[in-house]
Amino acid sequence: MAVTTRISGIGGGGQPTTRTVAPDLRAQKSWRRTKSGIMQWLMGASIVVALLPVIFVVITVIGKGASSVFTGFPKFLTAAIPNQERKIGPGMGPAVVGTLLITALATAIAVPLGILGAVYLHEYGGRSPFAKVVRFLSNVMTGVPSIVMGLFIYVIFTLNFGYSGLGGALALAFLMLPIIIRSVEVMLKLVPTSLREASYALGTSKSRTVLTVVLPSALPGVISGCLLAVARAAGETAPLLFTIFTVNQTNRNVFSGANTTLSRQIFSNALSSLSGAQGRAWGAALTLLAIAFLFTIIARIASARFSAKR
Amino acid sequence: MAITTAPKMNRRPTPADSTFRYMCLGAGVLVLIVLGLITYTMTTKSWDAFSHMGLSFFTDKRWDIANQHYGALSYIFGTLYSATIAILLAIPLSLGIALFTTQVAPLWLKRPITYLIDLLAVVPSVVWGLWGALVLAAPIRTFFNHIHDIFKRVPVLGTIFGAAQGKSFSTAGIILAVMIIPIITSLSREVMETVPPTDREGALALGATRWEMIKGTVLPHSRTGIIGAVMLGLGRAMGETIAAALVIGGAAQISSNAFASGDSLPAVIANQWSEADTLQKSALIGLAMTLFAMTLIVNLVANSVVNRSERRRAI
Numbered sequence: 255m256a257v258t259t260r261i262s263g264i265g266g267g268g269q270p271t272t273r274t275v276a277p278d279l280r281a282q283k284s285w286r287r288t289k290s291g292i293m294q295w296l297m298g299a300s301i302v303v304a305l306l307p308v309i310f311v312v313i314t315v316i317g318k319g320a321s322s323v324f325t326g327f328p329k330f331l332t333a334a335i336p337n338q339e340r341k342i343g344p345g346m347g348p349a350v351v352g353t354l355l356i357t358a359l360a361t362a363i364a365v366p367l368g369i370l371g372a373v374y375l376h377e378y379g380g381r382s383p384f385a386k387v388v389r390f391l392s393n394v395m396t397g398v399p400s401i402v403m404g405l406f407i408y409v410i411f412t413l414n415f416g417y418s419g420l421g422g423a424l425a426l427a428f429l430m431l432p433i434i435i436r437s438v439e440v441m442l443k444l445v446p447t448s449l450r451e452a453s454y455a456l457g458t459s460k461s462r463t464v465l466t467v468v469l470p471s472a473l474p475g476v477i478s479g480c481l482l483a484v485a486r487a488a489g490e491t492a493p494l495l496f497t498i499f500t501v502n503q504t505n506r507n508v509f510s511g512a513n514t515t516l517s518r519q520i521f522s523n524a525l526s527s528l529s530g531a532q533g534r535a536w537g538a539a540l541t542l543l544a545i546a547f548l549f550t551i552i553a554r555i556a557s558a559r560f561s562a563k564r
Numbered sequence: 565m566a567i568t569t570a571p572k573m574n575r576r577p578t579p580a581d582s583t584f585r586y587m588c589l590g591a592g593v594l595v596l597i598v599l600g601l602i603t604y605t606m607t608t609k610s611w612d613a614f615s616h617m618g619l620s621f622f623t624d625k626r627w628d629i630a631n632q633h634y635g636a637l638s639y640i641f642g643t644l645y646s647a648t649i650a651i652l653l654a655i656p657l658s659l660g661i662a663l664f665t666t667q668v669a670p671l672w673l674k675r676p677i678t679y680l681i682d683l684l685a686v687v688p689s690v691v692w693g694l695w696g697a698l699v700l701a702a703p704i705r706t707f708f709n710h711i712h713d714i715f716k717r718v719p720v721l722g723t724i725f726g727a728a729q730g731k732s733f734s735t736a737g738i739i740l741a742v743m744i745i746p747i748i749t750s751l752s753r754e755v756m757e758t759v760p761p762t763d764r765e766g767a768l769a770l771g772a773t774r775w776e777m778i779k780g781t782v783l784p785h786s787r788t789g790i791i792g793a794v795m796l797g798l799g800r801a802m803g804e805t806i807a808a809a810l811v812i813g814g815a816a817q818i819s820s821n822a823f824a825s826g827d828s829l830p831a832v833i834a835n836q837w838s839e840a841d842t843l844q845k846s847a848l849i850g851l852a853m854t855l856f857a858m859t860l861i862v863n864l865v866a867n868s869v870v871n872r873s874e875r876r877r878a879i
Contacts, residue, residue, distance in 0.1 A: 290773035294668050300660030301677060307742045308684050311695045367591045374588035388592040390867060391599055397796065397863035399803025401830045402602065402856045405849055409605045428598055435595070459577065461584035489688020492805035495834055517690045517806075521834075524694040524810055532698060539691045550686045554679065 315539045322537030330537055335502040335519065342530040346519060346538050348504040353515040353545070355508045356419045356498065357488045360426035364487075365480050367427075368434025369469070375435065376442040377464055389439075395432040403429050404493025412497050419508035421497035422515070426490055430483040437479025441472040474556045481553035485546045491517040516542040602856065610850035612843060621850060627816050627832075634847035636854060638816045642733065642826035643855065646812060647801040649737025649822060650744060654797060657741070658748035659790065666756040667764075667778055678753075685746040693810030696739045701730030701811065708734065708823045726821030731813035734822045739807045744797035751796065755789030755873065756782055788873035795866035799859045805830035829855040 323330045326344065333345025371392070379385025407425040415421070445468050453463040469476065499512035500522065516538045523535035577585070614621055617634050624635025665677050708728030715721040759782050767777040783790075813825025814835060829851045840848055 290775035293775040297660040297664035300657045370588045370591035374592040392595045393867045394863045397799040401805040405852045406602045459581045461581045491690045520690045
């Protein structure tokens with residue numbers, strides 16, 4: 255009982271509080287316990303509250319999209335988009351092709367640049383003032399709204415070269431770039447310095463050390479970071495509004511001519527009140543969600559193997 | 565060679581070596597170039613609209629396409645209002661989740677929770693928007709109207725919780741909140757994990773309950789980091805386009821009614837671009853420039869705050 259008297263005045267983590275007189279202990283004690291229990295219960299509940307929307311969305315998208323996607327499978331994924339919105343039925347073929355091509359091109363641009371940028375920051379720049387500026391601004395660039403990036407590419411690229419998948423890919427690549435730089439730099443930090451020193455001791459040049467020792471040992475983590483960026487880019491819509499326009503026929507040439515993606519189709523069909531268009535929107539949403547989840551799961555497996563190896 | 569004891573290699577780098585070095589440097593510089601070019605091109609392209617409207621571009625709330633009168637104030641307001649609602653909803657939930665994962669949950673539960681919360685970030689914004697517009701809008705209007713009925717006679721709250729629309733500031737706020745919860749959660753979780761175990765154990769050993777321990781050690785220690793995380797979330801919420809464009813309602817008005825339809829900067833750009841003439845396009849790029857400036861300020865402050873808290877932790 256004497257012990258409880260002394261501790262009842264402490265609520266501020268060891269800092270002396272002004273409450274020095276200990277009030278009735280037994281009542282206080284039980285209230286403090288209850289309060290702690292309530293707060294912990296609320297924390298647990300906030301997880302449930304945050305997960306409810308995502309559960310709803312996934313169930314709705316599967317419920318409404320499955321019938322569009324799986325009726326006459328895989329016709330939905332290959333057939334052209336009907337020219338009339340009110341027409342009921344497939345498909346989203348051009349959008350599937352566009353999504354895959356544009357995302358792949360964006361990845362091909364962003365991943366090498368992002369890895370090089372991260373290598374500069376961690377292996378060359380380190381704590382130098384310039385590297386600090388680059389690191390800071392790269393983090394700031396993560397926060398550039400996607401629509402601003404889209405308009406930027408519209409101004410410097412699309413105005414000169416016209417609508418094309420490449421324009422969209424450029425916008426997505428610049429959105430992915432800072433994400434990749436950041437995640438790869440974190441992975442490079444995990445590579446032990448002793449590996450680099452061992453390589454230098456063998457007389458290997460710095461570039462060879464980075465390319466043959468550092469990057470391979472960080473590879474699973476790098477892949478995981480890149481895949482998460484890809485999953486984000488595949489679902490982006492806003493920058494594509496200005497850079498790829500939209501078409502109803504498949505355009506396999508990603509370097510010229512208007513194109514379309516699943517996300518772009520969902521956006522325009524969501525504004526429609528016609529059930530045919532809405533049905534295709536849900537089907538496209540299911541396809542897009544499946545792509546995004548697939549990339550995320552692969553990324554998780556890669557990073558789980560990476561951390562298991564550590 | 566006499567320099568045999570040198571710890572670092574002292575020979576001249578080979579051409580391949582310096583080429584690689586400059587490639588890396590180039591990729592780093594690219595970040596600066598892109599940010600610089602965004603600022604430059606957006607300013608020049610929106611100059612027509614700015615010179616046409618003058619300062620009233622920012623202070624006028626009338627956006628009248630037919631008369632070529634472009635005032636952005638109601639959109640700036642809508643952006644800030646919906647983002648504020650999002651932040652107010654996201655803060656308690658994110659902190660709750662982060663505290664639960666770092667302080668309460670048993671070890672085996674931490675990773676599954678983290679993965680599940682990250683799922684919120686996997687769902688593309690256009691899918692959130694589609695769901696918000698076609699599924700959520702109708703039932704949430706009924707729900708908002710219930711709140712309106714409760715508060716309508718209360719002086720201030722009566723105007724905030726006014727008559728409801730399905731697509732409104734609050735609908736957008738809810739969707740945006742869900743979208744920024746993962747980033748706020750993961751950043752606050754990271755700072756909370758750096759609380760020294762001795763602090764926490766000391767508090768518990770002194771007889772503090774778990775909540776008192778959190779209030780006394782974890783929250784004060786991670787306050788700066790949490791503020792940074794929240795500001796980064798705010799920047800995201802302001803810049804989010806497609807979800808907002810689909811659920812905010814598309815009405816240019818300044819209203820304290822959180823349940824009224826409104827419009828936000830990115831939503832207007834997305835919705836009006838395809839039918840815009842030259843001057844209107846310039847005005848829309850002006851909106852983008854405004855949005856870029858707003859998010860840039862928020863992000864600059866947020867990143868400095870985060871950096872400062874990281875430095876303090878390093879000491």
